[in-house]
Amino acid sequence: MRKIRILVAKVGCDIHERGALTMMTVYRDAGMETIYTGRFQSEEGVVNAAINENVDFISVSDLTGSLVIICKKLMDGLKEQGAENDIHVICGGIITDSDREQLEAMGVLGAFGTGYPAEKTVEFIQDYMKDKLD
């Protein structure tokens, strides 16, 4: 069985990196193949990297409260390139209840607030992928 592949992403000028770094090590410790984009990326760049790296998930972290704006562009970008069924988006950071509704509506699989237990995010991904790893 192959390993889950995941791209940890940061978009724009949000410098808060600790959440992204934490998730990177948590995914790695859980046996996933993990890649980190680094900070100051564009949505287009993240989508391209996700396709080139053939990942299952984009895990985007943002602490500015702008995940709705970022995820909308990521979802649109994936659709444009016909990758929306192969690459899934989850996000973490500052998320309000209304953000959560909008994120769900646009097809973001999971939205996890700051302090959400990292191991639960891992379980969520593993659960989702359990029948999909040939």
Add this chain to the structure above:
Amino acid sequence: MAESRKEEINLDRDADGLVRDATQSHIKVKTIYRPEDIAEDQYEEALGDPGSFPFTRGLYKEMYRNRLWLKSFIVSYATPEETNEAFRDYIKNGMNDLRLLSDLPIQSGIDPDHPASWNSMMCGGMSTYAINVYEKMLEGIPLEGVTFELAHQNVSCSIFFHGMIVAMMEKRGLDVSKLKGNGIADPIRAKLVYASPDWTTEINRRVCLDHIEYAMKHTPKWKAIAPNGVDPCQGGMNAYQEIGMVLAVARQTIRDLKERGISIDDFGSMICSLDAESDFFETIAKFRAIRRMWAHIAKDELGAATEKAMMLKIGIRTSGLSLQWQKPLNNAARVTLQILSCVLGGVGSIDASSIDEAVGLPSYEARMFNLDTQHIITHEANVPLVADPLGGSYYLEWMTDKIEKECQAFLDEIEERGGVYECLETGWLNAVMEENRLKIQREKAEGKRLIIGVNSFKGESGPINKEIENCAYKVPTEQMRTDKIQELNEFKAARNTEKLYDCFRRLYLDTKEGRNVSRAMIDGIAEGMTMGEMVGIVRLGYHISYDPLNMLPTPDYVKEALKEYLS
């Protein structure tokens, strides 16, 4: 409720006991400290009275009895109007130290019309792209006699916004020598923690010294650098590494200034920003230890002759990282203890985080809670009546000595590795930060470090907590962002291009030819030069791309202004 009553009740007297035998920074502690643990400490040498070398017990003889710490927090909402309004309210309620910030794109050195600006524009603060925004933000607020602090992540912002206030004062005919405050402008922290793309470390180090030199001459009450330990600490460093970073940057800055013919006595007291973490005694000991260490470094190593130059003033930002999104009401307890540790540690200014900070930008009421907590500590708990009230505690004095020892070893290692700039370039500082960050993360996952409401004592959020979660400040809409770009374009179009381009040329040439860049920057700012322009033109002076993110070419009008020089 009825169902749960049927559950069997197991009451264990010893459940939920301590899980640690070490502090947050992994300093192992005994169960009791006794006189022999601090037997080596001679009172005059190790402590001294408050106001006397080595200032372990505080910088001033009467401490808070004479003058309380400055009460501060960052105020920067999405618009200058809201921010101005908030400043007025907070000042009315006891805030007396105005801490300024801008949104994240400005802090990265780019203007709102840059494509990378969109998703974080007006987030974390205002888009203070040029002087028009500052004038609106500070409308009606006195510029003389007020203490300002610039909390921005990078060196370019500290210089830009100091220049902004100077330009505003000059326009109004005010005396700039009365400008008071400080900017962080720490070249190490800008890269170590933020990887700030605006300028390279080579540029940061040089223009920072230009800025210090200029400020010493023209705005002598402005401390143009305040080495920052808060962010390295939030990034993973422990307490003694945090103060080690501050001391290393402070020491290197004084050495660099010496090469320009400026002595530590000319420079005067040093100021720094430190983190107030959750570990109560360790935090208090850290403040006492760093004052003593700087006094010795300044005197023994850097040749300070005046008492002032041996003093390290401590400004605080309480730990944002310690605040949790689960059951945010608990953050009130965390912040209160952190503020208390600052007062017991004798700091000079406190910027306390807000209970809703893990949820969003702090709301008005959460900020008021911070001020009121400080008023309660002062007027009801009577904590500041006596200077260094914990001085002489066996445990605290032992911990102060211990932190000093550990910090000294860290500083020695930085020196052995070629100094703080070398340690940044090689990535060693980053590795130190990363190693400790991972250690803490694993301890939390393994239940060796309990965070209440997160990995232990979880419970449910009730209506009070839910309300806190829902009242945090909301991010600006996309329409507001579009309007901001429109406003920028209109502002740029209305500038006096002849005068502005002249400033561009001066800034470019001063950068390239090694003159002090400060005056050209201030003149440019007065003419409406934007953040992105200032950053870009200095970059051109170093023969690197105008755009820090390498997404855009040099704008045509900048090329036009500099056409004599750009090949």
